[in-house]
Amino acid sequence: MKVIAVFLFWVVCQTVRADDVAGGALKWLENMSLAMKTLSFQGTIIFMKNGQLDTMKYHHLVENGVEQERLTSLNSPMREVVRKSNEVTCIFKETQQKIVNHHPLDSSFIINMPRNTAGLEKNYQLGLEGQEAVAMLPTQIVTIQPKDDLRYIRKIWIDTQFYLPLKVEVYNLDGTTLEQVVFTDLSRDGVGTATPAAATGDDSRFHTKHIHTSQAEPLEQAPFELKQWPPGFEPVFFIRNSIEKSGKAVDHLLISDGFATVSVYREAKEAQGIEGLHTLGSVNSVSRILGEQQITVLGEVPAKTVEMIAAGIVLR
DSSP: OHHHHHHHHHHHHHHHHHHHHHHHHHHHHHHHHHHHHHOOEEEEEEEEETTEEEEEEEEEEEETTEEEEEEEESSSSOEEEEEETTEEEEEETTTTEEEEEEOSSOOOSSOOOOSOOTTGGGTEEEEEEEEEEETTEEEEEEEEEESSSSSOEEEEEEETTTOOEEEEEEEOTTSOEEEEEEEEEEEOSOOOOOSOGGGSSOGGGSEEEEEEEOOOBOGGGSSEEEOOOOTTOEEEEEEEEEETTTOOEEEEEEEESSSOEEEEEEEEOOSSOOOEEEEETTEEEEEEEETTEEEEEEESSOHHHHHHHHHTEEEO
16 A cells, blocks of 8 residues: 555656646746847847758847847848838848738747747647757757647747747657757847848839738638648638739638648639649648639648648638
């Protein structure tokens, strides 16, 4: 009886400890989300994605509650990407092109973060994995392990002083690294402005294209319906995009579980429609022809996830 009592006590202690770790990890993520919305900082970031390495200067500015970001390339092709709230401007210096996208959702260049962390633990096992130095700063490693095979594994290295994400890695289900974002230096001094340097001069030298996004519409207004998607994913918005000059309309439905996002696009089918699965690094997409409509499901999720969603789409 004594052995059984000791064993039961050990099981209870292990369960309590696991709950404490998950709760602690969730608190780290909540503090990180708050820091990203309230702090100004700058640094140098290395992006490793799709087999390519890109080094960029990063500025993050919060003024009067409005979040702004600026990425400036340090190597060719020379370009800048600026986000002010939900407006994203891409400037390609070598071709003198400028694209302005009016997007209905604020989304950081560094990391997707859930607007509500309350339901995260239903679909992810959160954990803490020790501390490491990143950009010569101490960080806490937070692990985000999916409870199914429909989303990727993630790790975030969070600065222990200001709770800023200094490193983010995304892994395939077999543990291979799909992408990485890492700061090589970070400063909270002299942040200045997030306005693109290339946009402060004569704007007439740029060939500007606007991608207009109308106000988000009710999901019921979408001309298609999703019959199935992974648990934990919820609709974020449905919009009808129109590209200036071309007049081409593309319907866009975005769903997300907080970390992973999947977009569903509908447009009129061209003469040669596209079908099948396509993979580029961590991004998978599936294209289908439904009647005279071209449907594309695209997201930073495993191939089976976009295939499942695409198989359940029907036209209204």
